Amino acid sequence: METKYACDGCGECCRTYLVVASESDADREPRIRAVGERLEAPEGTPANRYRLIPRSEQGSCLFLGAGNRCSIYDTRPRTCRQFPAGSEMCQDVRRFAGLPMLLPYVGITVNGRDVGHGAVV
Numbered sequence: 001m002e003t004k005y006a007c008d009g010c011g012e013c014c015r016t017y018l019v020v021a022s023e024s025d026a027d028r029e030p031r032i033r034a035v036g037e038r039l040e041a042p043e044g045t046p047a048n049r050y051r052l053i054p055r056s057e058q059g060s061c062l063f064l065g066a067g068n069r070c071s072i073y074d075t076r077p078r079t080c081r082q083f084p085a086g087s088e089m090c091q092d093v094r095r096f097a098g099l100p101m102l103l104p105y106v107g108i109t110v111n112g113r114d115v116g117h118g119a120v121v
Contacts, residue, residue, distance in 0.1 A: 005086025014061040022077065
């Protein structure tokens with residue numbers, strides 16, 4: 001059985017790691033093309049065409065909004081989709097930020113309906 005984690009919305013992944021998007025990401029979400037920094041060769045590749053995090057030390061992804069929520073979550077870039085909550089990279093960035101580690105997710109169902117989640121303690 002695969003261990004799953006529920007993101008608690010700390011937003012550290014969006015503030016710490018370089019957030020890039022591809023041309024296909026920009027086709028799916030046009031705001032990426034509108035506000036992202038276009039990367040040209042040699043830094044830019046088809047998979048890394050737009051930088052979505054400013055170069056400043058205090059930057060965050062341009063789409064990280066109020067409450068540490070992604071304003072383009074449903075159409076977020078592939079790089080974000082491949083960053084699972086609780087992964088080694090997630091836990092590393094939480095540790096660096098002084099946050100507690102995420103605990104494994106436990107789904108709670110009532111009559112077959114998902115009604116929430118909790119953490120294994």
